[in-house]
Amino acid sequence: MKKAEILDEIWEVIEDRAINPSEDSYTTRILTHRKGIDKSLEKVGEECSEFIIAVKNGEKSRITEEAADVIFHLMLALKRADIHVQAVWDELNSRRH
Numbered sequence: 001m002k003k004a005e006i007l008d009e010i011w012e013v014i015e016d017r018a019i020n021p022s023e024d025s026y027t028t029r030i031l032t033h034r035k036g037i038d039k040s041l042e043k044v045g046e047e048c049s050e051f052i053i054a055v056k057n058g059e060k061s062r063i064t065e066e067a068a069d070v071i072f073h074l075m076l077a078l079k080r081a082d083i084h085v086q087a088v089w090d091e092l093n094s095r096r097h
Contacts, residue, residue: 007085010075013027014031014075015079017031030043030076037077043073047072050062050069051070
């Protein structure tokens with residue numbers, strides 16, 4: 001799997017859970033939480049804090065885990081904000097020129 005393909009696959013799952021909620025899905029629970037987008041934003045903040053602590057403590061495996069959590073929860077927040085992840089990829093691409 002190419003590096004970016006996993007991000008596209010995760011986005012597809014997020015999109016699917018938004019359309020086809022599942023009671024057993026963590027993604028669904030965050031997307032449909034009674035707090036609305038605030039729940040997604042809380043998770044982004046929480047995971048960013050955990051990432052910072054892992055980096056400060058030099059915990060290599062935790063850094064990787066927390067970085068993945070930050071990216072995942074950021075994507076959930078984008079979905080709740082009705083922003084397609086492609087807009088972020090396009091913005092990043094525009095900054096390369």
